[in-house]
Amino acid sequence: MEFEPFSYMRHAKRLEYTAGIYMAGSGMPPAKVEDAGFTDDDYALKTLCASYGDPRNVDFIASRYKTSGNNVVLTQGSSEGYFLAFGALLEPGDKVIIETPGYQQFNSLTTFFGCRPVPLKRRFENKWNPDLKEFKRLLDDKTKIVVLTDLHNPTMSKMPPDLLKDMIAAAAKNGTTVIVGEVYKDHLKPGDNDESCFEYGDNVIATSSLTKVYGLSAIRFGWALAPERIAGRMLDVMDMVDPEMPAICQNLAWKALHNLPRMRAIARGIHERHWPIVEEWLKQRDDIEYLKPAGGITVWIHADGLKDTGNLVQVMRNEFGVLVVPGEYFQAPGWFRVGYKNPPGELRDGLSRIGRAIDDYRKTHKSQKIKPGK
Ligand SMILES: Cc1ncc(COP(=O)(O)O)c(C=O)c1O
Numbered sequence: 001m002e003f004e005p006f007s008y009m010r011h012a013k014r015l016e017y018t019a020g021i022y023m024a025g026s027g028m029p030p031a032k033v034e035d036a037g038f039t040d041d042d043y044a045l046k047t048l049c050a051s052y053g054d055p056r057n058v059d060f061i062a063s064r065y066k067t068s069g070n071n072v073v074l075t076q077g078s079s080e081g082y083f084l085a086f087g088a089l090l091e092p093g094d095k096v097i098i099e100t101p102g103y104q105q106f107n108s109l110t111t112f113f114g115c116r117p118v119p120l121k122r123r124f125e126n127k128w129n130p131d132l133k134e135f136k137r138l139l140d141d142k143t144k145i146v147v148l149t150d151l152h153n154p155t156m157s158k159m160p161p162d163l164l165k166d167m168i169a170a171a172a173k174n175g176t177t178v179i180v181g182e183v184y185k186d187h188l189k190p191g192d193n194d195e196s197c198f199e200y201g202d203n204v205i206a207t208s209s210l211t212k213v214y215g216l217s218a219i220r221f222g223w224a225l226a227p228e229r230i231a232g233r234m235l236d237v238m239d240m241v242d243p244e245m246p247a248i249c250q251n252l253a254w255k256a257l258h259n260l261p262r263m264r265a266i267a268r269g270i271h272e273r274h275w276p277i278v279e280e281w282l283k284q285r286d287d288i289e290y291l292k293p294a295g296g297i298t299v300w301i302h303a304d305g306l307k308d309t310g311n312l313v314q315v316m317r318n319e320f321g322v323l324v325v326p327g328e329y330f331q332a333p334g335w336f337r338v339g340y341k342n343p344p345g346e347l348r349d350g351l352s353r354i355g356r357a358i359d360d361y362r363k364t365h366k367s368q369k370i371k372p373g374k
Contacts, residue, residue, distance in 0.1 A: 021342065024325050030218065035263055055069075065206075065225055077209045085230070097176075103153050150184075158193065158295075180197050183209050214267070219252045282299075310328045338351075
């Protein structure tokens with residue numbers, strides 16, 4: 001089967017072993033054991049039930065989102081949630097509307113299942129929101145899935161709830177399921193429009209995990225909230241790839257779930273303390289476009305005159321010792337994503353290196369065509 005490889009993932013995995021100031025990641029630094037509440041007995045190879053995950057975790061997620069356990073599919077990260085949902089819903093030849101700029105996994109999965117990706121633009125001028133009319137025009141009888149993220153990766157913009165509700169309603173009329181990746185949503189302040197959009201319609205699948213906000217990527221604990229008819233089908237797909245869920249991860253997740261408020265406050269604190277440092281740097285320059293992220297630890301920026309960023313990012317890495325993600329991986333050459341979870345001194349140093357690299361690159365590579373780095 002021909003499919004678009006998830007080249008960003010390959011790039012990201014390799015980058016972690018590269019020297020330099022790492023400003024490429026979108027996840028929080030690993031959580032501290034005491035913040036997550038882990039104890040030695042969590043590392044037992046047994047859990048209450050490993051097959052579809054610990055039922056206590058199912059119940060916890062169900063009650064967190066005020067839904068039934070029948071709507072909860074525990075997954076190994078939201079990445080697996082997307083895979084199960086696509087596998088459950090698609091037939092070869094279907095259309096999948098995918099936000100762009102966006103997370104490349106959606107294009108890879110669409111092509112992997114023999115389907116056609118259709119881009120839905122999110123534009124800077126529109127605060128990175130999709131246009132409702134444009135969206136409605138893209139819907140047709142082949143459209144099985146629409147995929148969005150909220151908060152949006154790479155821009156960390158928050159979609160207005162009314163717009164999302166309208167899109168979900170339009171998709172429902174068309175018989176289309178809307179999958180919304182909510183893995184960054186808990187970067188919002190509690191109560192600040194941070195509810196899951198699962199409640200916006202019975203054609204919604206919302207995915208999330210403990211990876212990004214909670215710094216627990218290592219335990220690969222995620223979940224999908226899905227209408228019962230689809231949740232069952234997702235388990236059919238899961239049976240082909242997961243004989244069981246890792247018991248230790250389920251045990252650790254059970255503890256971590258009870259400490260979400262504490263860990264969430266740590267993530268929000270980093271955003272609130274570090275964003276002013278980034279903004280100060282951005283304001284000193286008159287050549288950079290950006291929209292203030294609603295939360296999180298990354299900002300999406302564009303420097304005047306740069307149409308491609310792949311080579312620039314390589315220059316940043318090789319000559320200036322700083323690692324960021326080129327927009328090419330999000331279908332947006334000319335832009336790049338900069339992380340700001342680093343300690344303040346390192347963050348200031350990293351930003352200054354990025355600035356010097358941009359200035360230097362402009363001088364020397366004016367009209368060169370460039371491609372993403374390997
Ligand atoms: C939108 C989005 N969803 C999911 C993931 C991966 O999340 P997880 O670790 O929960 O699989 C990422 C990672 O960058 C992402 O950007």
